[in-house]
Amino acid sequence: MRYLVIGSGGREHTIAWRLLQDGSAREVYVAPGNGGIDPDHCADIPVGDFPGIARFCKDKKIDMVVVGPEAPLVDGIIDYLAGQKIPAFGPTAKAAMLEGSKLFAKSIMDKYHVPTARHLSFNGKKPLIEHVRKEKKFPVVIKLDGLAAGKGVGIPESQDEALEFIQSAVKEDSRVFVEDFIEGEEASVLCISDGTHIVPFVAAQDHKRIFDGDRGPNTGGMGAYAPAPVMNAARLDFVRTEILQKTIDGMMSEGIPFKGILYAGVIVNGDDIRVLEFNVRFGDPEAQVIIPLMNGRLGDLLQSSVTGSLDKINVSFSTMHAITVVISSGGYPGNYEKGKLISGLDSIESDIIVFHAGTKFSDGNHYTSGGRVLNVTALGSTLGEARDRVYGAIDAITFDGAYYRKDIGHRALARS
Numbered sequence: 492m493r494y495l496v497i498g499s500g501g502r503e504h505t506i507a508w509r510l511l512q513d514g515s516a517r518e519v520y521v522a523p524g525n526g527g528i529d530p531d532h533c534a535d536i537p538v539g540d541f542p543g544i545a546r547f548c549k550d551k552k553i554d555m556v557v558v559g560p561e562a563p564l565v566d567g568i569i570d571y572l573a574g575q576k577i578p579a580f581g582p583t584a585k586a587a588m589l590e591g592s593k594l595f596a597k598s599i600m601d602k603y604h605v606p607t608a609r610h611l612s613f614n615g616k617k618p619l620i621e622h623v624r625k626e627k628k629f630p631v632v633i634k635l636d637g638l639a640a641g642k643g644v645g646i647p648e649s650q651d652e653a654l655e656f657i658q659s660a661v662k663e664d665s666r667v668f669v670e671d672f673i674e675g676e677e678a679s680v681l682c683i684s685d686g687t688h689i690v691p692f693v694a695a696q697d698h699k700r701i702f703d704g705d706r707g708p709n710t711g712g713m714g715a716y717a718p719a720p721v722m723n724a725a726r727l728d729f730v731r732t733e734i735l736q737k738t739i740d741g742m743m744s745e746g747i748p749f750k751g752i753l754y755a756g757v758i759v760n761g762d763d764i765r766v767l768e769f770n771v772r773f774g775d776p777e778a779q780v781i782i783p784l785m786n787g788r789l790g791d792l793l794q795s796s797v798t799g800s801l802d803k804i805n806v807s808f809s810t811m812h813a814i815t816v817v818i819s820s821g822g823y824p825g826n827y828e829k830g831k832l833i834s835g836l837d838s839i840e841s842d843i844i845v846f847h848a849g850t851k852f853s854d855g856n857h858y859t860s861g862g863r864v865l866n867v868t869a870l871g872s873t874l875g876e877a878r879d880r881v882y883g884a885i886d887a888i889t890f891d892g893a894y895y896r897k898d899i900g901h902r903a904l905a906r907s
């Protein structure tokens with residue numbers, strides 16, 4: 492099989508690595524890819540250039556396209572490739588609305604009794620400001636509808652902060668809603684679906700804030716680990732039946748079958764588990780810890796989703812623990828410089844996997860080219876062992892301004 496993976500982050504490097512490593516693929520191309528991927532297998536095509544992607548698939552005789560990020564899914568890449576008779580893994584544009592429109596996701600959850608926070612929706616700034624002026628209880632959650640690259644959510648602690656967020660982020664015609672703030676611990680529970688059946692994955696937890704102790708601004712994710720013990724067997728079963736399967740069934744009832752990865756970002760407060768958000772693709776950096784723990788061939792799983800035969804496949808997970816720590820550029824998630832020479836990658840031991848994200852390979856060297864640069868990943872028979880492996884290796888990789896969190900996995904490690 493020849494695969495084309497769409498995207499350029501750590502998630503896409505992980506997918507490509509696994510397809511090759513487990514024998515799913517004879518050849519894997521990545522468009523546009525990154526500095527960790529064999530340059531002969533990087534296709535310099537932007538993720539939004541659907542005709543260019545289709546031409547490449549025909550030229551290289553690609554058997555299956557695997558789409559990493561949400562934007563091309565929401566923009567209809569799966570529908571476009573279907574029109575070109577190119578098999579592709581992921582949801583159609585209509586199904587991807589579960590991530591593309593938070594209000595659509597809310598309407599599905601409300602209609603099919605999937606537990607989530609209560610919300611009130613508004614069209615535009617003015618009615619929202621009127622509502623916030625009357626609000627007595629803070630924090631509240633304010634969410635903009637539509638993809639916003641992680642910038643569409645505010646959790647103001649006071650009325651002043653709420654008004655400030657609205658002035659900076661909400662436009663006169665924005666569709667927006669206010670949600671109850673729910674205390675608890677977050678977890679990422681992903682499954683793969685073929686429109687009818689689901690196969691849940693081992694639960695993960697990511698670390699969205701930039702600084703240790705979960706402080707500072709949100710990022711794309713500074714590290715992750717799996718399995719996440721907050722999601723014990725009973726809770727995982729609840730998420731499987733009451734959240735993931737109900738949503739897949741609801742989408743089918745709406746005439747919008749969902750094929751691909753459904754990612755439920757949930758909040759756990761004792762037995763109270765609710766959906767904070769849905770994503771329609773692998774999480775990044777969750778993929779970097781979930782995929783290495785899978786047994787079997789990733790390609791078989793992806794194909795079973797496309798062909799509607801997930802009920803015929805056996806999927807299991809290793810009993811190991813995985814952790815990934817992101818090394819970012821200094822200044823990220825704010826302004827940062829690119830083009831810094833990365834040293835030390837060659838000295839990394841074979842029990843460490845380094846998934847690249849914002850890197851470029853040029854003249855025999857790796858350089859930084861993004862905010863999240865590398866994902867240093869290890870497995871261990873305990874989370875502590877995996878953590879010690881990663882942190883024992885990470886300082887060998889250096890570049891000017893390199894930064895990483897020192898406490899990835901802290902909640903689970905405190906429990907053990």
Ligand code: GLY
Binds near residue numbers: 697770773774775777
């Ligand atoms: N790690 C969060 C996300 O992938 O959206």
